[in-house]
Amino acid sequence: MAKRRVRIGLIGYKFMGKAHSNAYRQAPRFFDMEWEPELAVICGRDERALKAAADKFGWQECETDWRRVIERQDIDLIDVSTPGDLHAPIAIAAANAGKTVWCEKPLANSLEEARSMRQAVEKAGVFHAVFHNYRYCPAVALAFNMIQDGLLGKIYHFRAVYLQDWIADPSFPLVWRLDKHSAGSGAHGDINSHIIDLGRYLVGEIAEVSGHLETFVKQRPKLAATDDRLGGTASTEMGEVTVDDAAMFLAKFENGALGTFEATRFALGRKNHNRFEINGSRGSIVFNLERMNELEFYSNDDAEAHRGFRTIQVTDGVHPFTGSWWPAGHIIGYEHTFTHLVVSGFERMAKGENPTPDFEDGLRNQRVLDAVTRSSASRKWECV
Ligand code: SOE
16 A cells, blocks of 8 residues: 655644644554654644653654744644634644644634634645544444434434533632633533534534523632643632633524533533433434443334343444454543544545545534524524
């Protein structure tokens, strides 16, 4: 197989920078890939921390100015793993320079930005992707296949929650994710965007929403030192929280299905509880990220006496992506979802196709986020 090396410039080196670096490194080690990622340049502002990350994750070079990475002729793909306020400027500059652009989620901080980003990649004719990695849990991909095969029949309900608790303590400091300018929104954009993407992927487009956004803790200690999402030193000075702590909405899908979506960072005990249930005319499925190697399935086609939820262990060679890892029953984890996204994206690009999900999905997800925000303000149902 003729291999092509795709030289990557990764902007950002913290949580997502680490997840993406791992995915680029592992993908060709476990999957046969026609196009292979090459970890060329990693970029961030703090030179010392950046160098440590580069050494640890295996990047060839470091750069402290993202503009210089984009200017380089030897870089093919720009990966945007920064806080949200930098997604649009970096992605648009990268597209204008003719680079492939892969961007963290949510695509943008606003609908307007998302539209400009979609336009930029379209105009430049470059490949684009957005990192909604949960589509790439084997159990979620299996759920997609089962729905396509008609095993659930006509879909009536999509019921999704994404629950975390990392800011439930009111003394937790004002990190960038609690600042509207940097993050665009709170739990809404950060984690509702994931379950919106899953709803659209599995069930279809959303037509109308009725939602509510809430900020429980309106002031928090400002950060004294670091701006790490996982903490940092709190100062004695207080500052405004400018994003939502929790976001929930009802949805009507274009195909008639109903959806409920709840995202919060105030569900004590829930660390990364991304769960959905889908009910159709022939059966139901349940997925829970905390048991991500499993998919629950109830089939009304079973003999009446045996009906009940069964648990499919999605680790077999016949399941999406799993055959390239370990023998059946040898489970995989969170980081593998990013690897699968990379493998699939590179496979598609090698065939001349755009990865999926892409900026069009990012824009559609953003339209839903925006409609929910409008609905929370208007107290009415809003069209997407
Ligand atoms: C933080 O809430 C976060 O890391 C999100 O930003 C990720 O997208 C999600 O997968 C896990 O939680």
